Structure formats: C-alpha cells, structure tokens
Amino acid sequence: MTPEFGHFALALALALALVQSVLPILGAARGNLKWMRSARALSVAQLLFVGLAFAALMRAFVVSDFTVLNVAENSHSLKPMLYKVAATWGSHEGSLLLWVLILTAFGAAVSFFGSNIPEPLKARTLSVQAWISVGFLSFMLLTSNPFERLFPPPIDGNDLNPLLQDVGLAMHPPLLYLGYVGFSIVFSFAVAALLEGRIDTAWARWVRPWTLAAWMSLTAGIALGSWWAYYELGWGGWWFWDPVENVSFMPWLLGTALLHSAIVTEKRDAFKSWTILLAILTFSLSLLGTFVVRSGLLTSVHAFAVDPERGLYILMLLALSIGGSLALFAWRAPMMEAGGLFKPVSREAGLLVNNLILAAATGTVLFGTLYPLFLEAVTGDKISVGPPFFNASFIPMMLPLVFVMGLGPYLSWKRADLAGVFQRLRFVAILSVLGVLAIWYMTMGGPVLAYLSILLAIWLFLATLREWALRIRLFDVPFKEALRRARNLPRATHGMTMAHAGLAVAMFGFVGSSAWKSEQVVFVGPGSNIFIAGFDVTFEGVQRLSGPNYFADRGTLVVRRDGEIVTMLYPERRTFPVAQSSTTESAIRSTLAGDLYASIAQPASEDAEESGAWTLRILYEPLVNFIWIGSFMLVLGGGLSLSDRRLRVGAPRRRTIDATTSVPAE
Incomplete structure (x- = not known):
C-alpha cells in the first residue's frame, strides 16, 4: 500500500498547490491578511505531502519492491544500499519527484525565514511558486507517475544505469537541482514584484540570499559532475561541451550575472529592470534545460530519452511560464524608475560590463546547443556543434571579463579615478607579466591563448589578494591590527575575495590541463x-x-x-x-x-x-x-557571503510608497 499512499500524497499536494496559487494572491489584491497568511500553512503542508511521497518511493527502492515499475526498471536486489537510495532520483520519474520536493522546500523556507518580508510580497511570491508546483505536479501525475504498478513483478530488477552507480553522481543531481530549482524562488520574487509594481533596494536585499544559495548549489553540482566525468568516464577530460552540460552551465552564467546585478540594485537602486529580467531568464533557462533533457531531443551520457508526450507537456509549461513572465515584464518594466545615475568609469559600469559579457556568453552557448536541433527540425540535416566552436567563441569572450573582475573591486561607486586605480595595480601588472614569462620559460611551447589566459589568471589572483590586503592595511599597520581589521570585515567581503581568487585558481587548472596535456x-x-x-x-x-x-x-x-x-x-x-x-x-x-x-x-x-x-x-x-580546488573556493566564497549578518538579518523596512517610485498593483 505504500506506493498508493505516495501517489495519494502527490494528489493532495497538487490540490494544496492549486489553492495556494489563488488564495494568497487574491488576499494581496484585496488586502485580506488572513488569505495572505494562508500561504505559509499551505506551503508547509505541500512540502509535507511531497516529502511523504518521496519517502514512499525511497522505501520502495530500499526494500526492492519490484511491483513498482520504476523500481523494477532502475534497481536490483544485489545493488549496494547507497545506490538503492540514490536510484530514487536516478530515473526520469524519481528525478522529477526530487525536483518538486526541492521546489516545495524553497517555498516553505521563504514562509519560515521571510519574517521581514512584507505580507503582500510574500503572499504573491508563494502564489507564483505554487503556480510552478501545479505545473510540475500535474505533469508528474498525468505523464510520469513514479508509483505505477507492475504485475506480475520480476524476481529481480533491470538495475540502474551503471554509470550512475557512483558516489559522485549520487550527489550530483540533488546539488544540481538545488541550484536549478533554487532560482525558481528568485523568479517568483521577480514576478511578485512586477505584480506588486515595486522594485527597490529592500527587494534586492531579500532576493540576494536566495540567489546566492541557488548559485552555490549549482556551482557545487556542476563541479561534482565534472569531477565524476573526469574519473569515471575514462575519457581523461573534465568538460566536453555536452548539450546536457551546457543546459546546466547557462543558468550558472546568468545566475552569476544576476548575483552581481542584485548588488547594484541593493547598493545604488539601479539596474532594476535588468535584475528582474535576469531573474526571469535564469529560471527560464533551468526550465529549458528540463525540456531539452526530458523531451528526448538530445542523446547524452546523462540525458533521459522519454516519449514526445512528456516533451510536449513540458513545452507547454515552458511557453506559459516564460511567455507569461516576459509579457508581464514588458508591461511593467517601462513604468519602473531608472534608479541611481553613474559615470562610465565606476563600479556600476564595471558590473554592467560583467553582466553584458556573461549574457553574451550565455547566448553563445545557447546558440551552439540549440542550433543543431533547429537545423534538423527545419532541414532534416544533422550536424554536431562541439568543443572547437565553443572554445573558439566562448573562451575569447570570457577573457575580458577576467580582466574586469580584477579591476572592478578597486572602482568606487558612482564615479571612480581610473588613473588612481591603475596606480595601485601597477605592481600586480608587473608581477603578472613576470609570472607568465616564467611559465613560458618552463614550458617552451603551447598556444598563445593559453599564455594570455594564464596571464589574466595571475592578474585576477594577485589583484584580488591586493584589494583584500588594502582593506585590512596589511604591511601598513602592525600585524595584530591587520588581523583585527580582517576579523571586522563583513563576511561578504571575505566571500567575494575567496570566490574571485577561486576562479583564478580554477583557470590555472582549465588552461594547464588543456594546453599542456x-x-x-x-x-x-x-x-x-x-x-x-x-x-x-x-x-x-x-x-x-x-x-x-x-x-x-x-x-x-x-x-x-x-x-x-x-x-x-x-x-x-x-x-x-x-x-x-x-x-x-x-x-x-x-x-x-x-x-x-x-x-x-x-x-x-x-x-x-x-x-x-x-x-x-x-x-x-x-x-x-586546481579545477576542483578553485571550484571549492567558489562554493566556500558563496557560503561566506551567505553567512554575512546583513543577509541573515535582512533588509530594513520599506519606506512609504509614493507616486514616483511605484506603479499600480494588479
């Protein structure tokens, strides 16, 4: 009876999601506080029932209940217990259930930890989150039931894909989904803000921790998947520009842009429309990845080849969510105030360049991933877009970003003295050149692009450390005083330093393992x-x-x-x-x-x-x-920033809405 119980729990979760998608947002529109506060109980109850369904499926795998079709197709009685548990999310149906579990967990987390968020915004956010839940719960119940019975049951199952029977890959999907689905709550905040008609510095402060948490998880998931591919597949590589790798990489690129754009919105009340658009597009790319992987369009080492009915259903969800949110953005965005002004040489301008390069890089990867599919659909011709295209187009585009990353923290808000910045960085530039000359002397061979990449990696690493040293006045004051200043720095500052240095360290690994292998x-x-x-x-x-x-x-x-x-x-x-x-x-x-x-x-x-x-x-x-060390530093830097007291305490109370900073609510 456990599978039937799990199936019934999913049906109840769908009913709760339907109520949550309507009642709180109506309460926000009518000013009914009780209806708005119902979102908390509904989101927690929805998480409870989806969690019960997930536990029921996991139990079926643990006890090898081969009367469940999903278990029979993806498990075996001789399989080690760890992989029986991991098989819960190793199939199409199971991974979809994990997706919905994380989706509802983020909604419940906002209801619990968002006590400083105004009730109308919280109600709208949780209602939008419930809209997403309705789409995926209905998709699962109508086309991908994880509890479908099989009679007569086989004596033993068909076993899980052997490539998935690995500790690294057992943890890869949960981390990746925490990133994918984590951006759903940022998407919900963005749509709720558009419905409310208000985006301000307080909104950006509320959004930043959720963006950071999703970005950290996606970074860890991608790095773990890359490490698994390196030691498990036997190809001797860590990244292959596989289409399924690309569809996880694209949300990471835009999520990185979103993270930096939200900082500008919080600090300078600028980039409002751009931040909202990035929030919508980042989650839209997560949904696009879900569609591409689960529709059977791609053949990949770790893609699910499923029937067209499922792909059509996800395509409809994709069209509704992306089309609807972009239409709402087109309606509301022109009415938003532009925000703070800044000069072409300023920290805002540096972050704008950062965002534009990341957006262009995302577009390049998107084109290379989807172009073969469109060409085959239109002409029937099959082509392959692989590493040569991406290496020739993506890498040169990202190198200027690395230079700007080293320069950006030295720029002041609103207007910066560029000559003064270069004065502080002259020794960093000299040491970077000397470092790459030393590497050239030791290797005496390799592509010019490799040496340029190493030069910029050294530049970023030294510039990052130099900026941190200037903050604590290292070598300018007694060492004990420098330590005191380091302890008093905000954790977000330490996190930025760690993440930027981590990218530089990872670049050493990227270049070394590619150019001199x-x-x-x-x-x-x-x-x-x-x-x-x-x-x-x-x-x-x-x-x-x-x-x-x-x-x-x-x-x-x-x-x-x-x-x-x-x-x-x-x-x-x-x-x-x-x-x-x-x-x-x-x-x-x-x-x-x-x-x-x-x-x-x-x-x-x-x-x-x-x-x-x-x-x-x-x-x-x-x-x-150095790739894995740098990836760990990126995640650690995100964790340090997330633990910053300013993000834990949250944003200050909003000021009273006036006619110049708002547009009519829905």
Missing part, C-alpha cells in the same frame, strides 16, 4: 612499456575480480621515474550482467603538479584472456586539480 592510446600486453611526461609505465596484465553486482577486469600498472617506483595504478573495466553494459574505473595518481591518469578499454582482440591485449589510455594532466 600529454596523451597516449596504445595496445598493450603484459610487459609493455609506455613513456609519458617523464614517467615510465609498465603494463603487467589484467586479473578478473567480482563485485556485488558486477565483475571487473583490473589492470596493473607500475609507474617509475628515474628508475624508482613511484606508484601502482589499477584501472578497471567493470561489466554489469543485468544491465548488460560496462563502465570504466580510471586509476589516477594525483598531485598539485598534475595527474597521471590511466584507463583500460575493451580488449583489442576478441579472445582477451588468451592474448592479454588491451587498449590502454594514459594521460598526464598538468594542474588539473
């Missing part, structure tokens, strides 16, 4: 030697091992340098009999200088056990671990 793909047998990046690698053969629901062919590699054994590597090729598929388990020797990376592929001959011949891929990836 060494790779060999060879056929090997016992005793074969491979020389790569100063290492002497000996292949000693393969042995067969057994796992809980797979068997593995494990290779043994002896790695020497200057005749001394450095390490042993054990790459595996795992075969899952139930799923009838194989995966690669790479073996990696990691250091800050770089990774020695090995994976084995299918045997080079049909009778591998007799010939002992295998295909060995071995790479040396310089500086690649």
Whole structure:
C-alpha cells in the first residue's frame, strides 16, 4: 500500500498547490491578511505531502519492491544500499519527484525565514511558486507517475544505469537541482514584484540570499559532475561541451550575472529592470534545460530519452511560464524608475560590463546547443556543434571579463579615478607579466591563448589578494591590527575575495590541463612499456575480480621515474550482467603538479584472456586539480557571503510608497 499512499500524497499536494496559487494572491489584491497568511500553512503542508511521497518511493527502492515499475526498471536486489537510495532520483520519474520536493522546500523556507518580508510580497511570491508546483505536479501525475504498478513483478530488477552507480553522481543531481530549482524562488520574487509594481533596494536585499544559495548549489553540482566525468568516464577530460552540460552551465552564467546585478540594485537602486529580467531568464533557462533533457531531443551520457508526450507537456509549461513572465515584464518594466545615475568609469559600469559579457556568453552557448536541433527540425540535416566552436567563441569572450573582475573591486561607486586605480595595480601588472614569462620559460611551447589566459589568471589572483590586503592595511599597520581589521570585515567581503581568487585558481587548472596535456592510446600486453611526461609505465596484465553486482577486469600498472617506483595504478573495466553494459574505473595518481591518469578499454582482440591485449589510455594532466580546488573556493566564497549578518538579518523596512517610485498593483 505504500506506493498508493505516495501517489495519494502527490494528489493532495497538487490540490494544496492549486489553492495556494489563488488564495494568497487574491488576499494581496484585496488586502485580506488572513488569505495572505494562508500561504505559509499551505506551503508547509505541500512540502509535507511531497516529502511523504518521496519517502514512499525511497522505501520502495530500499526494500526492492519490484511491483513498482520504476523500481523494477532502475534497481536490483544485489545493488549496494547507497545506490538503492540514490536510484530514487536516478530515473526520469524519481528525478522529477526530487525536483518538486526541492521546489516545495524553497517555498516553505521563504514562509519560515521571510519574517521581514512584507505580507503582500510574500503572499504573491508563494502564489507564483505554487503556480510552478501545479505545473510540475500535474505533469508528474498525468505523464510520469513514479508509483505505477507492475504485475506480475520480476524476481529481480533491470538495475540502474551503471554509470550512475557512483558516489559522485549520487550527489550530483540533488546539488544540481538545488541550484536549478533554487532560482525558481528568485523568479517568483521577480514576478511578485512586477505584480506588486515595486522594485527597490529592500527587494534586492531579500532576493540576494536566495540567489546566492541557488548559485552555490549549482556551482557545487556542476563541479561534482565534472569531477565524476573526469574519473569515471575514462575519457581523461573534465568538460566536453555536452548539450546536457551546457543546459546546466547557462543558468550558472546568468545566475552569476544576476548575483552581481542584485548588488547594484541593493547598493545604488539601479539596474532594476535588468535584475528582474535576469531573474526571469535564469529560471527560464533551468526550465529549458528540463525540456531539452526530458523531451528526448538530445542523446547524452546523462540525458533521459522519454516519449514526445512528456516533451510536449513540458513545452507547454515552458511557453506559459516564460511567455507569461516576459509579457508581464514588458508591461511593467517601462513604468519602473531608472534608479541611481553613474559615470562610465565606476563600479556600476564595471558590473554592467560583467553582466553584458556573461549574457553574451550565455547566448553563445545557447546558440551552439540549440542550433543543431533547429537545423534538423527545419532541414532534416544533422550536424554536431562541439568543443572547437565553443572554445573558439566562448573562451575569447570570457577573457575580458577576467580582466574586469580584477579591476572592478578597486572602482568606487558612482564615479571612480581610473588613473588612481591603475596606480595601485601597477605592481600586480608587473608581477603578472613576470609570472607568465616564467611559465613560458618552463614550458617552451603551447598556444598563445593559453599564455594570455594564464596571464589574466595571475592578474585576477594577485589583484584580488591586493584589494583584500588594502582593506585590512596589511604591511601598513602592525600585524595584530591587520588581523583585527580582517576579523571586522563583513563576511561578504571575505566571500567575494575567496570566490574571485577561486576562479583564478580554477583557470590555472582549465588552461594547464588543456594546453599542456600529454596523451597516449596504445595496445598493450603484459610487459609493455609506455613513456609519458617523464614517467615510465609498465603494463603487467589484467586479473578478473567480482563485485556485488558486477565483475571487473583490473589492470596493473607500475609507474617509475628515474628508475624508482613511484606508484601502482589499477584501472578497471567493470561489466554489469543485468544491465548488460560496462563502465570504466580510471586509476589516477594525483598531485598539485598534475595527474597521471590511466584507463583500460575493451580488449583489442576478441579472445582477451588468451592474448592479454588491451587498449590502454594514459594521460598526464598538468594542474588539473586546481579545477576542483578553485571550484571549492567558489562554493566556500558563496557560503561566506551567505553567512554575512546583513543577509541573515535582512533588509530594513520599506519606506512609504509614493507616486514616483511605484506603479499600480494588479
């Protein structure tokens, strides 16, 4: 009966969402406080019932209830418990249920932690959030029921996709969805503000923590997915411009722009319309990603290929949500006051350049992702847009952004002295040039773009540290006084420093692992030697091992340098009999200088056990671990900013609305 209970809980959640989508917003329009406050109880109740449904589905996976079609298709009785739990969101239906759970959790969080938000704005925000819930709950109940029964049940299930049976990927979807869906509450705040007819500095302060939380989660989710692809897929890369990677990257780019734009709205009461538009477009790209992945339009390592009926339903939701919100924006935005004025050389102008570059970069990725789909739909021709296009168009566009990021924190609001800024940065520029010359001397080879990227990464890192040092007057006052000043700095300042420095660190990894990577793909047998990046690698053969629901062919590699054994590597090729598929388990020797990376592929001959011949891929990836260190610094910087007391306390009370700062409410 547990599956039926979960299905019934989803139906009740839909009924609550329907009420929440109407009653609070009517209360805001009529000034009925009780109707407005009903949003809190309704959002919490909706979370409760969706949570019960999710728990019911998880229980079905844990106990291997193969009378549930979803469990039979995505689990197996021999699967380790961790992956039984992770299989709850490993299918189309389960991941959709996780999406709705996070969606309702954000609504309930606003009702609990938004005590300083005016009741009319909170009521409108939670009603808009409920509109989204209605769309996805109805989609799930009508086309993607996670509790559909299967009779007669099989003795064992079909097993989860072996590629998904990994700790990294078990955590990747929840973090990614926290980012995707987290932007839904920012979208709801934006639509509610348009309905109310008021966007001001207080609104921007209320929105910033939710934007930051979503951005942090999306950053962590993308980084974890990239790390998984690096060590699990056996390709020796961390980013492939896969369409499904792109649809998660685009909301991150616009979310980054939104984060900086909201700061200008909060500090200077400017960029109001632009901030609202970014909030709408960021979540719209999250919805677009959902449609592209779940409609069956794309074939990807981690895309869900589903039927056109589901894709059509999501397309309708997409048209209603994006079309409706953009139409509302077109109606309301011209009536908003422009806000604070600023000179072309100012912090506002620097953040505007930041936003424009990020928006243009998002458009480039969007074009490269969707153009092949449109071309095939119109002409029937199939083309592939891959790394060469994105590397040639996206990377040169982002390099000026890195330069502006180093410069921006030195600019003052409203009007800045550019000559004075460059005076403070002259030693940073000199050290950056000396640093890239030293790298050129050590490598003596590589693309010009790689050296330019390294130059800008050093510039950003040193400029960021220099700006932080100036704030605490490091080397200008006694060290104890500098420490006191550092402790008294707002956490958001520390967070900005950490995030900007983290991007610079990640850039070292991006460039090093791309421009100076060494790779060999060879056929090997016992005793074969491979020389790569100063290492002497000996292949000693393969042995067969057994796992809980797979068997593995494990290779043994002896790695020497200057005749001394450095390490042993054990790459595996795992075969899952139930799923009838194989995966690669790479073996990696990691250091800050770089990774020695090995994976084995299918045997080079049909009778591998007799010939002992295998295909060995071995790479040396310089500086690649700086990617994960930089990503961690980005997330940590976001966390420091989110913990800032000013964001926890929230915005001050709004001033009385007057005719010059508002437009009529709905």
